[in-house]
Amino acid sequence: MINRRKTREIYVGNVKIGGDAPIVVQSMTDTKTHNIEETLNQINRLANAGCEIIRVAAPTEADALALPEIVKNSPIPVIADIHFSPRIAFLALESGIHGIRLNPGNINDKAKIKEILQECKNKNIAVRLGVNSGSLEERLLEKYGYPSGEALAESALYWSEFFESVGFTNFKVSIKGSDVLQNIEANKIFAEKTDVPLHIGITEAGGKEKGSIKSAVGLGILFYLGIGDTVRVSLTADPEEEVKTAYQILQSLGIRRRGVEIISCPTCGRIEVNLPKVVEQVEEKLKDVKSPLKVAIMGCVVNAIGEAREADIGLACGNKSAILFKNGQPLKRVSEDEMVDELLKEVQNMENIDKK
Numbered sequence: 001m002i003n004r005r006k007t008r009e010i011y012v013g014n015v016k017i018g019g020d021a022p023i024v025v026q027s028m029t030d031t032k033t034h035n036i037e038e039t040l041n042q043i044n045r046l047a048n049a050g051c052e053i054i055r056v057a058a059p060t061e062a063d064a065l066a067l068p069e070i071v072k073n074s075p076i077p078v079i080a081d082i083h084f085s086p087r088i089a090f091l092a093l094e095s096g097i098h099g100i101r102l103n104p105g106n107i108n109d110k111a112k113i114k115e116i117l118q119e120c121k122n123k124n125i126a127v128r129l130g131v132n133s134g135s136l137e138e139r140l141l142e143k144y145g146y147p148s149g150e151a152l153a154e155s156a157l158y159w160s161e162f163f164e165s166v167g168f169t170n171f172k173v174s175i176k177g178s179d180v181l182q183n184i185e186a187n188k189i190f191a192e193k194t195d196v197p198l199h200i201g202i203t204e205a206g207g208k209e210k211g212s213i214k215s216a217v218g219l220g221i222l223f224y225l226g227i228g229d230t231v232r233v234s235l236t237a238d239p240e241e242e243v244k245t246a247y248q249i250l251q252s253l254g255i256r257r258r259g260v261e262i263i264s265c266p267t268c269g270r271i272e273v274n275l276p277k278v279v280e281q282v283e284e285k286l287k288d289v290k291s292p293l294k295v296a297i298m299g300c301v302v303n304a305i306g307e308a309r310e311a312d313i314g315l316a317c318g319n320k321s322a323i324l325f326k327n328g329q330p331l332k333r334v335s336e337d338e339m340v341d342e343l344l345k346e347v348q349n350m351e352n353i354d355k356k
């Protein structure tokens with residue numbers, strides 16, 4: 001049982017973060033933001049994959065000037081990612097944007113940050129206060145010698161207190177290090193001391209395979225500790241992979257369900273059907289199903305009947321055939337050649353029932 005840390009709630013557009021809201025999945029576009037058409041196409045694809053908030057980079061004035069059109073046409077709330085430049089921040093705040101991300105450590109001008117926060121308050125725009133190991137303040141690097149978890153947490157607490165001291169509370173914090181343990185430690189220290197909602201992620205995690213594993217380990221531990229109100233999995237890959245991976249992590253912990261969860265056995269010498277092929281075909285054919293669905297595909301009778309019974313739908317395979325289960329009940333015996341089609345037919349029936 002996971003006990004989520006109690007946090008205050010904020011809104012990014014119409015999406016609630018913190019409080020009793022589900023953990024929100026977000027991602028970031030990798031298009032040039034000033035290329036409005038490509039950026040909106042990618043946002044639409046990501047929203048379709050389940051992304052609930054999108055962040056876009058705004059490194060130049062041209063990017064900031066593209067924001068009004070992007071915000072107007074995006075199906076999900078948009079956050080502008082601002083680094084170094086208060087001028088770009090003010091431009092973004094004129095665009096109708098739902099949130100901005102700032103790393104105060106790389107602006108490092110309290111008067112300017114205060115002005116930005118005042119404007120965010122006037123316009124009801126949420127802020128993500130970012131602390132990254134790569135942009136930690138000099139004084140903390142001197143104090144700790146390197147960006148340790150403690151140093152990152154101290155920076156996040158320092159800037160949170162500054163935000164609150166100027167009367168701004170509509171913010172969440174992200175503390176990101178590329179080292180998993182440092183990341184966990186920093187988030188843990190921060191979480192114990194405040195009720196500010198946390199955006200979690202393992203930054204610069206790597207490509208699809210290694211990055212997903214690193215993210216699953218780090219984020220899995222944080223979620224288990226009850227930490228994390230919104231998540232972005234950072235991968236050097238198509239952002240749609242980030243969204244899929246985020247749901248897979250949440251799903252593995254029983255926190256959120258979306259789409260198909262396949263439970264399949266690892267196979268062994270008892271196997272009597274080509275299970276990897278069956279699993280691959282089912283995964284491919286069901287990849288666009290959005291409603292939560294547990295599908296068990298087991299290689300032989302040892303665990304098959306029990307697992308298939310626990311799932312919404314399942315195949316308990318045997319000698320070149322399988323028993324098809326639905327809602328825990330055996331439906332019929334199907335041959336190896338027809339098992340995938342029969343399973344898909346039943347999934348379709350279930351989806352139609354859901355829609356009625």
Ligand code: SF4
Pocket residue numbers: 265266267268269270271298299300301302303304
């Ligand atoms: S379900 Fe059967 S085939 Fe699959 S791993 Fe277990 S014993 Fe082996």
